Amino acid sequence: MTISVRKENDVAILDLSGNLVLGDAVSTFREKISDALEAGSKAVAVNLASVPFVDSSGIGAMVGARTTVEAAGGQCRYFAALPRVVHTLEMTRMHEVLNLHPDEASALASFDSAL
Numbered sequence: 001m002t003i004s005v006r007k008e009n010d011v012a013i014l015d016l017s018g019n020l021v022l023g024d025a026v027s028t029f030r031e032k033i034s035d036a037l038e039a040g041s042k043a044v045a046v047n048l049a050s051v052p053f054v055d056s057s058g059i060g061a062m063v064g065a066r067t068t069v070e071a072a073g074g075q076c077r078y079f080a081a082l083p084r085v086v087h088t089l090e091m092t093r094m095h096e097v098l099n100l101h102p103d104e105a106s107a108l109a110s111f112d113s114a115l
Contacts (some may be wrong), residue, residue: 001025003032011108012041017050020058029058033065042074043111047104049080059094066098075099079107 001018014032019025036044046065054062062078069076079101081089089095101107 001028003028005032005036007041008045008108010041011043011045011111012036012039013045013047013104015047015050019053019055020051020061021053021055022057026057026061029061029065033068037069037072037074042069042072043077044069044074045077045079045104045107045111047080048078048082048085051085052082054085054088056092059089059092063094063097075111077101077107077110079104 001016001020001024003017004015006013006015014029014036016029020029033044044065046062066076077099080103081100086095086100089098089100099107099110101110
């Protein structure tokens with residue numbers, strides 16, 4: 001798993017590439033979320049377009065990231081998930097918990113302007 005971080009206005013965008021699974025991938029994801037918050041970002045968007053597979057640990061990390069960002073007074077969005085990942089999230093009903101958007105533009109537009 002590789003994760004690059006970029007800024008779009010005041011939003012930290014994490015571009016993930018590779019499987020989000022137990023081990024280094026989940027640890028790296030959690031670190032990047034923490035880094036974004038420590039850098040002062042209150043809005044975090046996670047690009048899943050290059051994530052072909054997510055296991056239960058990856059789903060847990062996604063939910064944990066949302067919780068961590070919201071506990072810090074921010075908002076977290078996920079976008080551009082591949083059909084297999086969307087299906088996994090639907091099977092586990094996590095699509096109801098995560099703020100999932102079809103593309104980057106809709107994810108960015110969904111952030112509260114008060115942040």
